[in-house]
Amino acid sequence: MLLYFLVDSSSVSDDPTTLEIGGRRWWLTSEEVDASQQHPKDFICISYTWGTKRAPNPFDASKSVSSNTIPGLYAAIHQRPDCHRFWIDAFCVPSDPDQKRFTLASMGFIYSQAQEVIVVLSETSTLALEQMLISDTIDEAALEALESEPWITRAWTYQEVVNSYTLSFTCASPVPLPGASYNLVTAISGDTFLNRIGYTLSKLPMRSFEKAQAYPSLSAFEDLIVDWMTAAYQERSALQVMANMDRRVQERAEDHFYAMIGPMTADLASLSPEGNACEEFMALCERKGDYSFIYSLAARSEERTKTWRPSSEGDLPAILPWHCWGEKQPGHWEDGALYLDEMVVLKPGQLGDEGEKFIRGWLTAATEFGSEDIPVEDSMFYCLEQMGFKSHCRTVDSSAGYLFLCEDLSPDDNVTLLVSASLRWTFGAPGMARWETNGETKYTAGIFVGLIKQNETSTVKMI
Structure with missing residues (x-):
């Protein structure tokens, strides 16, 4: 697979397509990655949320990127000064439509190959991370800040976390002007971050669905915690992925399905010529022998021999947006x-x-x-x-x-x-x-x- 990376290369400082961040110059390059090689590879993936504001793309004046891209990149580079290769979607997802679709459907593979995934939260979550560095729990103000943290409900969050080899969290801050500096909160491990949230939620004097009503975003994130901690020895069902994704948001309808493909497989994508993302998700589940996607509110197929199968035209909401246990709904084909x-x-x-x-x-x-x-x-x-x-x-x-x-x-x-x-x-x-x-x-x-x-x-x- 051809992957694009931001590579530290001071030797090309005169190239107008380079980008200066943290006193270092970065340029965009591509590399063929062997899918058969074992991870981790020597690059870091950056997980963040785009938001609504845009900024010029330093590598392509005709396009824009999220205004959070550069601050997120700066925070990751600051936390990992020894890293010389980063993958960040705004710059590393190809613009060619076919390549872009293949890359988005292969995000599980990309994130599973990285030596580390660094999550860059917004500035409003700084208090929570600072408390996590010194305590097992966080206070109500920090919990409320995390509940409103855009990254928590982002559609891509799920597959970026569950496919991570090593996971860390930090917060963004404005990129400093020349001669100025900002104090960034020390990055904490994914184990610490996820355990602190899970422990804090477990101590709330509420029943499960009361917590889901009071903290709907963190309730969905609590399910992600379970999936991440069991990822090494237990696969998650398609229904579990669907149920969690129903509580998340995305800008494009097809991203809902591409963000569900990543949690189901860390292999390279196998896409249909038609480009139907819903069909590609269900076909992947069928290849894995998991038919739990049938437990959906979606209308059924009109094909006479497959009226049990959800229609691939439209959404695929889970029958219940609630955590379920079990690796899959097993099934097999016999005589058609x-x-x-x-x-x-x-x-x-x-x-x-x-x-x-x-x-x-x-x-x-x-x-x-x-x-x-x-x-x-x-x-x-x-x-x-x-x-x-x-x-x-x-x-x-x-x-x-x-x-x-x-x-x-x-x-x-x-x-x-x-x-x-x-x-x-x-x-x-x-x-x-x-x-x-x-x-x-x-x-x-x-x-x-x-x-x-x-x-x-x-x-x-x-x-």
Whole structure:
């Protein structure tokens, strides 16, 4: 892969395309990187947020870059004076449309190859980093500053962190004028930064979804902490990536999907000629044998043999923007048909005592809504609403629990409930409803709340 780098080269000081930062001159060069070589390589990636303000591009007068680019680069160079090669998107992502698309889809590879990823936060987060240097926790003012930190909710943040070999955090400051200087907060390790935030959030006198409401950005970031700390020995499911990305923002619609490709693989991108980023994400998941992307609020495909598959036209929101456990939804192809493995098949019916006991037990332990004076279905739906479930149309009862669906079905439809046994929330698992209408098989995703028994799993043909 051809990568562009900012390289320290004082010998080309007369070249008008060089850039002076921190008393050193930098020029833009390219290099063919062997994807088969093991990381880390001798360059540092810089992670920051673009924001809305723009500044002239010193390497191309016809283009602009973020006004945060130079301060972010300055902060990284100041923290790592011995580094002679940096990768930063504003300068190192090619402008050619095809090369740009390939680079954006290969960000997981790029960040995984770097010897270090330095995150440059805004000046407003300086207080938080200074407190982290001397304490296990940060105070309320610092926590509020991080909650409003633009980097926390940036779409690209997720893959930049989970693919990092070594991770550090610092803050930006104005680039000093000649003869002036600014004190930059000492960079702290990713372990320290992520642990300090996680520990502070764990000490808040709030339940999980209360924290998610009070600190929505940091709640999503808490999920990222878990994924980063388990990245070395456990893969994350497509559903987990989708759920986290639903709480992040991006400027371009396609960046939503390119930012999801990186957390799924550190390999070079394999792109379709059509350039459909949603399709490329789902195709990647299928190659990995992870079909958890089907648990989405998205409309289903109109292709008769694949009505279980989400449409690639539009967004791909998770059925619930909440952290789930499990590496994937396994599946395999046989005789031209998809078979989902590790599934529990349920038929509609009255909620049984065992299922109700499980749900009420979870409500009592995890929430304040466990009272038997309130119908268990109403209590559970209220909790799901607090977690971000916004598309409920119908609930289908079974002896083991409820399946809250995102599409309305006729009471006369002969519905089969398909529940994942490989992906879990503490209260249940993602699932789907299957039914027949006008001779066609239809599917819609749902949230199953109830008891899942591993000894009742089977393989399901998605007809």
